[in-house]
Amino acid sequence: xxxxxxxxxxxxxxxxxxxxxxxxxxxxxxxxxxxxxxxxxxxxxxxxxxxxxxxxxxxxxxxxxxxxxxxxxxxxxxxxxxxxxxxxxxxxxxxxxxxxxxxxxxxxxxxxxxxxxxxxxxxxxxxxxxxxxxxxxxxxxxxxxxx
Amino acid sequence: xxxxxxxxxxxxxxxxxxxxxxxxxxxxxxxxxxxxxxxxxxxxxxxxxxxxxxxxxxxxxxxxxxxxxxxxxxxxxxxxxxxxxxxxxxxxxxxxxxxxxxxxxxxxxxxxxxxxxxxxxxxxxxxxxxxxxxxxxxxxx
Numbered sequence: 001x002x003x004x005x006x007x008x009x010x011x012x013x014x015x016x017x018x019x020x021x022x023x024x025x026x027x028x029x030x031x032x033x034x035x036x037x038x039x040x041x042x043x044x045x046x047x048x049x050x051x052x053x054x055x056x057x058x059x060x061x062x063x064x065x066x067x068x069x070x071x072x073x074x075x076x077x078x079x080x081x082x083x084x085x086x087x088x089x090x091x092x093x094x095x096x097x098x099x100x101x102x103x104x105x106x107x108x109x110x111x112x113x114x115x116x117x118x119x120x121x122x123x124x125x126x127x128x129x130x131x132x133x134x135x136x137x138x139x140x141x142x143x144x145x146x147x
Numbered sequence: 148x149x150x151x152x153x154x155x156x157x158x159x160x161x162x163x164x165x166x167x168x169x170x171x172x173x174x175x176x177x178x179x180x181x182x183x184x185x186x187x188x189x190x191x192x193x194x195x196x197x198x199x200x201x202x203x204x205x206x207x208x209x210x211x212x213x214x215x216x217x218x219x220x221x222x223x224x225x226x227x228x229x230x231x232x233x234x235x236x237x238x239x240x241x242x243x244x245x246x247x248x249x250x251x252x253x254x255x256x257x258x259x260x261x262x263x264x265x266x267x268x269x270x271x272x273x274x275x276x277x278x279x280x281x282x283x284x285x286x287x288x
Contacts, residue, residue: 002161
């Protein structure tokens with residue numbers, strides 16, 4: 001009983017944490033982020049299973065998290081009004097070659113970060129960008145201006 | 148299905164209460180009846196004397212110790228012994244109207260698996276049998 005309750009609490013805590021941390025940090029796994037993720041996973045494991053070495057305990061944790069994940073995904077699909085809360089919304093970072101400062105600052109994106117992402121999409125200058133959007137996945141997508 | 152069953156304590160850990168009373172004494176055991184390998188848990192025995200118990204003794208089935216690590220017993224009993232494989236804890240004198248609360252801390256050994264293993268608890272006053280609580284424990288792998 002307790003292990004299922006702990007799984008539910010930890011699931012929603014991690015869900016909230018990922019929303020707070022921000023999509024950008026989660027989409028780009030730098031070496032430090034990777035190590036942090038492993039440390040986080042280890043800390044979570046302690047709180048979930050504690051001294052439970054049983055297969056039954058593992059089944060309970062895994063199935064509880066799976067059920068919650070499917071439920072959240074189903075809610076996201078069925079209730080459009082919940083989508084901004086559960087999944088976030090795409091954020092416009094560049095509009096007509098100009099950086100939308102307020103949005104960039106909120107997502108902690110510097111001009112260099114945006115320019116780097118543009119170069120990775122084979123765009124030489126931000127002046128050529130009509131829209132740059134930070135997607136809910138954490139990826140920056142670009143739409144070039146029509147010549 | 149598994150999470151729902153787990154929330155209804157089918158896979159254990161949450162303690163349950165069993166009580167038996169006679170004219171001489173009342174015994175309550177508060178401990179889980181379903182556990183899993185590795186779990187730490189507590190068993191609480193409350194003996195309430197309805198008349199003077201000169202030499203109260205708790206007698207536990209071997210199922211209490213089988214595949215379990217007994218971490219601590221508080222307060223320490225006056226004596227411990229074995230009686231045909233059963234564990235005997237001498238609590239001593241309990242005056243009428245008073246209670247004796249015994250705590251035992253256990254950890255389930257990771258290799259321990261059991262299905263309805265007897266964990267009966269008997270209360271004696273010296274050589275006189277006063278009451279028995281019948282219970283079992285299931286240890287999930």
